[in-house]
Amino acid sequence: xxxxxxxxxxxxxxxxxxxxxxxxxxxxxxxxxxxxxxxxxxxxxxxxxxxxxxxxxxxxxxxxxxxxxxxxxxxxxxxxxxxxxxxxxxxxxxxxxxxxxxxxxxxxxxxxxxxxxxxxxxxxxxxxxxxxxxxxxxxxxxxxxxxxxxxxxxxxxxxxxxxxxxxxxxxxxxxxxxxxxxxxxxxxxxxxxxxxxxxxxxxxxxxxxxxxxxxxxxxxxxxxxxxxxxxxxxxxxxxxxxxxxxxxxxxxxxxxxxxxxxxxxxxxxxxxxxxxxxxxxxxxxxxxxxxxxxxxxxxxxxxxxxxxxxxxxxxxxxxxxxxxxxxxxxxxxxxxxxxxxxxxxxxxxxxxxxxxxxxxxxxxxxxxxxxxxxxxxxxxxxxxxxxxxxxxxxxxxxxxxxxxxxxxxxxxxxxxxxxxxxxxxxxxxxxxxxxxxxxxxxxxxxxxxxxxxxxxxxxxxxxxxxxxxxxxxxxxxxxxxxxx
Numbered sequence: 001x002x003x004x005x006x007x008x009x010x011x012x013x014x015x016x017x018x019x020x021x022x023x024x025x026x027x028x029x030x031x032x033x034x035x036x037x038x039x040x041x042x043x044x045x046x047x048x049x050x051x052x053x054x055x056x057x058x059x060x061x062x063x064x065x066x067x068x069x070x071x072x073x074x075x076x077x078x079x080x081x082x083x084x085x086x087x088x089x090x091x092x093x094x095x096x097x098x099x100x101x102x103x104x105x106x107x108x109x110x111x112x113x114x115x116x117x118x119x120x121x122x123x124x125x126x127x128x129x130x131x132x133x134x135x136x137x138x139x140x141x142x143x144x145x146x147x148x149x150x151x152x153x154x155x156x157x158x159x160x161x162x163x164x165x166x167x168x169x170x171x172x173x174x175x176x177x178x179x180x181x182x183x184x185x186x187x188x189x190x191x192x193x194x195x196x197x198x199x200x201x202x203x204x205x206x207x208x209x210x211x212x213x214x215x216x217x218x219x220x221x222x223x224x225x226x227x228x229x230x231x232x233x234x235x236x237x238x239x240x241x242x243x244x245x246x247x248x249x250x251x252x253x254x255x256x257x258x259x260x261x262x263x264x265x266x267x268x269x270x271x272x273x274x275x276x277x278x279x280x281x282x283x284x285x286x287x288x289x290x291x292x293x294x295x296x297x298x299x300x301x302x303x304x305x306x307x308x309x310x311x312x313x314x315x316x317x318x319x320x321x322x323x324x325x326x327x328x329x330x331x332x333x334x335x336x337x338x339x340x341x342x343x344x345x346x347x348x349x350x351x352x353x354x355x356x357x358x359x360x361x362x363x364x365x366x367x368x369x370x371x372x373x374x375x376x377x378x379x380x381x382x383x384x385x386x387x388x389x390x391x392x393x394x395x396x397x398x399x400x401x402x403x404x405x406x407x408x409x410x411x412x413x414x415x416x417x418x419x420x421x422x423x424x425x426x427x428x429x430x431x432x433x434x435x436x437x438x439x440x441x442x443x444x445x446x447x448x449x450x451x452x453x454x455x456x457x458x459x460x461x462x463x464x465x466x467x468x469x470x471x472x473x474x475x476x477x478x479x480x481x482x483x484x
Contacts, residue, residue, distance in 0.1 A: 039105060039126035043112070044074050046120055048084035053077070057126065060100070078124075086111050086122040098126070160210035160219045162203045168352050169345030173337040177204070180334045185211035190284065192329045193307035195336030198381030201307040202267060204336065209263040214303055217262030220255050224271040232276055233292055240294035256289055256300050263303045269329070270310035270321060277322045284328050304329070313436050323440070324459040339376040339383060346371055346383075353384050359391045366401035374408065438472045441465070445474070 040057025044050055050069045058066040061077055069077045074084060080099055086092065086109045093109040105126040112121040164178055184191045185208050193201040202221070209219045227235055238254030255264060266272070272280070283289045287300050306329050315321035339346075350363055350371070363371075376382055390399050390407035441458065448454040455465040468474075 160206040162206040164207045171342040171344040189331040190304045198379030199336040205265045220259035221265040225268045238291040266306045269306040270308040339379045364400040370401045
């Protein structure tokens with residue numbers, strides 16, 4: 001017979017046995033407490049099928065009888081449950097948020113093992129109602145979720161709606177526009193879009209932003225002709241709290257703040273008032289601005305794209321547009337050709353527009369011939385309106401010349417270019433710009449008594465005017481003329 005165990009060892013074994021018993025009792029007690037006080041409890045097997053769910057949890061997910069859930073995959077009863085992940089990986093998820101149709105729940109998920117340590121299932125507790133210490137966390141979570149949803153919604157509304165793929169056509173003029181647009185997208189310099197109304201300037205502005213490194217940032221559009229002149233400055237630069245009578249006590253961000261990191265598109269910039277032009281020029285040059293009624297200087301990181309259907313060079317000559325702002329904007333000009341100069345694109349344009357309208361109509365050859373003979377003063381916008389009208393009025397699957405004639409109305413015939421104009425020299429952009437500058441500066445010199453006055457009228461510094469006169473070969477008889 002073996003010798004009896006020493007008293008200390010015997011006591012240790014007894015204590016160990018008591019520990020195992022107490023541990024089991026504590027586990028059973030903990031389960032009962034949590035199960036009774038929690039919002040709900042569910043147990044799944046190794047295949048993540050429900051083997052038990054209490055009444056409260058079953059009712060929360062629309063089941064009158066908990067027995068209806070037995071044997072079902074847990075995700076079918078509790079959408080978004082991660083108990084399958086727990087039984088797959090064997091690791092607990094101690095605290096997590098579970099979204100439900102009512103309120104979010106704070107949940108705890110634990111693996112279940114047998115006496116041999118084998119994973120046999122998992123248990124989940126919903127602790128929302130009784131875990132009072134998490135109330136501040138839940139409040140903050142809900143607030144952050146609302147702010148995130150609001151930010152996502154705002155950012156989504158400020159994203160570019162069009163890409164270069166939606167600039168339809170393969171004519172040489174269209175391909176040149178696409179080439180310049182890609183070049184502009186890779187740059188941070190201002191872009192000036194020139195073209196008649198309806199040629200797609202706004203579409204191209206969206207496309208340039210979408211192809212640029214700023215594509216994930218906001219795209220903010222401002223139509224200069226649609227905002228009252230007395231509100232333009234606040235619209236651009238924002239306002240400080242209580243900046244003027246009746247103003248909100250909260251600061252209101254302007255378009256430059258909203259577009260921070262992204263692109264600001266100024267449509268019809270030729271309608272911008274002169275006093276605002278000088279402030280816009282400062283933002284472009286200094287990369288900073290002040291909200292209305294504030295002394296705070298804010299930094300600006302905005303890429304500018306401007307568009308106009310008017311002749312800006314003529315507006316400069318007439319004093320309606322600042323020459324210095326024109327030169328600052330005219331870094332990357334893109335001229336969008338009118339539809340009458342890209343008639344080779346008519347078939348694909350018509351096909352794309354009819355597809356956008358959800359129409360199965362096809363254009364007959366005589367209909368295309370009729371469209372080619374129209375001058376299209378409204379360009380692509382007018383073409384879309386004509387096709388939409390023809391589809392609504394037409395009863396046959398084919399749109400022929402007669403159907404298009406009814407929708408088109410009075411025909412504006414194409415005008416042939418005068419013989420002398422067709423035979424005249426074709427100028428490059430640089431040559432045309434040099435001629436414009438020579439005419440503009442020469443006229444200013446003739447109107448003013450001194451070079452200082454001429455420079456002031458042109459919005460140029462005296463040294464800049466000297467340099468341009470020398471480059472253009474212009475001479476002046478003024479008293480303060482450049483020394484010979």
